[in-house]
Amino acid sequence: MSSYATQTSTDVNKSETTSLIAASKVNGTSVYNRQGESLGSIHDVMLNKRSGQISYAVMSFGGFLGLGEKYHPVPWNKLTYDEQYAGYVIDLDKRRLEGAPAYAASDTPDWANGTYGGTIDRYYDGITTI
Amino acid sequence: MSSYATQTSTDVNKSETTSLIAASKVNGTSVYNRQGESLGSIHDVMLNKRSGQISYAVMSFGGFLGLGEKYHPVPWNKLTYDEQYAGYVIDLDKRRLEGAPAYAASDTPDWANGTYGGTIDRYYDGITTI
Numbered sequence: 403m404s405s406y407a408t409q410t411s412t413d414v415n416k417s418e419t420t421s422l423i424a425a426s427k428v429n430g431t432s433v434y435n436r437q438g439e440s441l442g443s444i445h446d447v448m449l450n451k452r453s454g455q456i457s458y459a460v461m462s463f464g465g466f467l468g469l470g471e472k473y474h475p476v477p478w479n480k481l482t483y484d485e486q487y488a489g490y491v492i493d494l495d496k497r498r499l500e501g502a503p504a505y506a507a508s509d510t511p512d513w514a515n516g517t518y519g520g521t522i523d524r525y526y527d528g529i530t531t532i
Numbered sequence: 533m534s535s536y537a538t539q540t541s542t543d544v545n546k547s548e549t550t551s552l553i554a555a556s557k558v559n560g561t562s563v564y565n566r567q568g569e570s571l572g573s574i575h576d577v578m579l580n581k582r583s584g585q586i587s588y589a590v591m592s593f594g595g596f597l598g599l600g601e602k603y604h605p606v607p608w609n610k611l612t613y614d615e616q617y618a619g620y621v622i623d624l625d626k627r628r629l630e631g632a633p634a635y636a637a638s639d640t641p642d643w644a645n646g647t648y649g650g651t652i653d654r655y656y657d658g659i660t661t662i
Contacts, residue, residue, distance in 0.1 A: 422643045423581040424590070425555035447579075449586065451553040454577070454608045456584030460554070478584045513552045 432489035433461055445473055471507035475522050482532045491532050562619035563591055575603055601637040605652050612662045621662050
């Protein structure tokens with residue numbers, strides 16, 4: 403699939419050689435839906451700084467939606483790593499993305515406000531992990 | 533403690549306002565020992581790309597040891613986040629650091645080789661989590 407070529411070779415090599423990946427390399431990894439369409443890439447991940455567990459992947463869909471850079475936080479447990487794609491897969495169609503919680507690249511969401519994460523969790527609640 | 537001033541205000545603000553922190557902000561967070569001595573900072577974190585759990589913090593002690601930039605992978609579960617320090621604390625003295633597994637900034641360890649992580653785990657096995 404030609405869209406795979408958009409991944410950096412570094413990400414691909416890392417993902418093929420080990421189950422461990424540097425956080426700095428996760429950023430930029432491509433995300434696909436069940437149909438193999440590229441949905442965008444991971445801009446950053448939100449970690450629980452005590453447990454060290456990723457809570458949310460902050461995905462960048464700007465390129466795909468053509469609406470300028472926007473960040474969509476997605477619950478990490480909805481993403482599944484796929485060796486074949488050397489990227490993450492989520493059962494999400496492009497239409498649903500358009501209504502998903504998002505913020506402009508120039509903004510910073512109020513993660514300290516517990517209701518923010520809750521809003522994200524509820525939006526993706528119906529998504530089945532692949 | 534004056535060494536706290538070496539942290540970026542961004543890291544401090546993030547850590548004080550929420551238990552969630554962007555992976556890109558974890559990098560650079562200071563690490564202290566039980567005596568409050570600055571041991572260095574987090575250069576990067578190694579994630580299990582499936583579970584999204586941090587396995588190792590890659591710490592930079594170059595500045596402190598004065599031996600040029602060297603990276604020391606430390607098992608994540610040995611680090612404890614401390615709100616007072618707005619950083620991580622580990623029960624590790626500077627001497628023990630000098631003998632710890634490390635690699636030069638120009639190298640990349642063979643994370644794919646399971647024995648590498650095992651070597652790190654064994655070295656820090658005696659360290660009690662604070």
